[in-house]
Amino acid sequence: MARKLPPKDVVIIGLGWTGSILGYELAKAGLDVVAIERGPWRDTASDFPPSYAQDELRYAVRLDLFLRPEQETLTFRNRMNQTALPIRRFAGFLPGNGVGGAGIHWNGQTWRFLPTDFNIRSHLEHRYGQDALPADMTIQDWPLSYDELESHYDRFEKLCGTSGKAGNLKGIKQPGGNPFEGWRSSDYPNPPLKQGLGATLFAEGARKTGHMPFPQPASNASEAYTNPLGVKLGQCSYCGFCERFGCGNFSKASPQTCVLPALLRFPNFSAQTESEVTKINLDSTGKRATGVTYVDTSGEVWEQPADLVLVCAFALFNVRLMLLSGIGKPYDADTGQGVVGRNYAYQTTSSVGVILKDKILNPFIATGAHGMIIDDYNGDNFDHSGLGFVGGGYMGFGQTGARPIQTRPVPKGTPKWGAQWKKATAETYQKAFSLSTHGSSYSYKDCYLDLDPTYKDRLGRPLMRMTFDFHDNELKMSAYLTDRLAEIAKAMDPVEMTPSPRKGPYDSTIYQTTHNTGGTVMGADPATSVLNRYCQSWDVHNVFVPGGASVFPQNHGYNPTDTVGALAYWTADAIRERYLRNPGPLG
């Protein structure tokens, strides 16, 4: 029997990027807010101090900061006619855990989606014809435009102290920036990071082949910075321990680095850690949430009543919580009916391995998001006529370090061990790097999330089941992008070059990205979306999913976090300025 706590105005499920932004905005508006987080409290000084944060084995290999599958995992299959089996050890993607969530272990790659990404289906059908898209492709327009979201992107980048160079300021192209990006109301809050030799050589090769390279936008502070919340970031030291690590230097943007010091000061905000929300509770009509039920580490069950429930967990777990709470109609892939779990998408990545002659690249000097990039082949930045696919991605040199357990390039044909392996490893480390493409993943009828019929979590609740594979459109796109990247690599005069376009089937054992999207999609039509344009549940008006990547109708050729942060601000504004004045459906 759950013990009932005194009511709150707002309960936030999960204290990562979206939870901390919504917490701050609504606590500032005077609401009584509690955030319930299933993982531990984490902070820079106690959890990733620079006295031992640079530990590849502990953090990158043994995955110390990540969710333990024994607490929650998924089952996975490529196709609907297979039996899904549990992911017993996370490998292909790595959900975070604890306060800060994925905001701790991300790299800081901070990209806006293209204006045409927001009306992708109408745009592609208009340009290439009604029949241009495969019949089972279920991409759809976003329910808001780039123009509407622009100021919210700007806010999130200022929160993070993002480093970069604008390519389009209020419609005027800026030399040195991304010429394809949507307009910006202001430049990045920090100048671009410095570049190493590998990125510099890539940029030369890209220019030589007629492309327009620019520095990758990075939420690794290039200079000391104070954000609008008054929180100070330190200058990035290029230590090369971003991805899978917490930042010990207060340089990589995270809830810890950017929000929590200001948020915790509100007397009307509290965080409840090591407490897992098991259910959003509904009243007898099923149209209104009454709060949440959670279980703490001692097994004690609590009920936290609240007027407003914000679902702020990682994308995949937002979907599962909606399914377990019975909010919205679950998606049925056989009929195409239902919405919760629909339009799960991912990211289509590929690489070109390059070995140069007689170079000293010092590849260990890196940040999670520095590097030089081209955007010529993203979205619909290039004419797809006759190519046989839609979509695209950015590409370039974005190596995030060269920690040697996981990064030890060797020439083709080198044995995996023994004397030759040792010699090749020693001789290649300083001369090699990997270029990469970061491509879109459009959504399909047979790629979705639902509850598994067999496997349960430690509390006896069904695990979520992922059914996902790459489709021909994405594989063709990856082949085309990888060819273009190889042409640039060739202009760098390599000794050896190894293009690896993405091949199917999707393999859950090989790390690609943790950009899992969709499942609680936002949209203009309740028949094809879980949430309206304000990230509010169509069915239960006091439940919002404020901008986690589960709201993406499909995934575009960029990392999701900037859009996640922008949508968090977008939703916070809608709640504060519209919902609180007149609680009810905003759609």
Place this chain on the structure above:
Amino acid sequence: MDAPYSSNLTRRAMLASTAALLVAGSTVARARTLNGALPWEPDAARPPTLVRPGPWMFFTADEAALIEAAVDRLIPQDDRGPGGKDAGCAVFIDRQLAGPYGRAAGLYLQPPFMPGAATQGYQMPDAPAARYRAGLKALADYVKATFPGKSFAELAPVDQDKVLAGLESGSIALTGVKTAEFFALLLQNTQEGFFADPIYGGNRDMAGWKLVGFPGARYDYRDWVERHNEVYPLPPVGIMGRSDWTVKE
């Protein structure tokens, strides 16, 4: 937009804090409630546990002899530096198997266990420690049957390499063991030991890092980002510092 929205705020906040006190007094919940400021308490950090030399913690003496011989062929000694044995790879694996990694701590181990596609990942209930125990026994049995009177450690290096290559390719099938998978695990753990921070018992004197030129746990390269094509001049450091800073026992 900064004006308080809820007129109930003060009353609710008071009720909540009263309830929290009551709750704290009546249960043993370990969950934490945080508000008012960032929490700070001494010794809240969790530094890694230093691996100390000494007796084997997981391996038997026979297993240890086999492992030491194997890691020294996977990473042989040469004029570039020590091999896997002198670099401590066997000690690393021993301490890993004796700890949470060895018992697959934190992984999802609920039944049913069913064979699946390769894309679905490892689907067996046995943890790394059990896999080593079974794999090393089967390997010792294979060597005894194939090279009468000799253990793996007593074989000539060329024969050791032949056995390892046979495990890798699957041309040797150890009884009751998924042989290629076991070899892949051994190779992965050996290389982890060679390149992980020395605090875990391998990479002794930073042999692995010196081999490739990785400076280790340094934290500030700001002055070196734009010094292209120059060898970084400082030697590697680990979490414990450098061995020549430490007093030899």
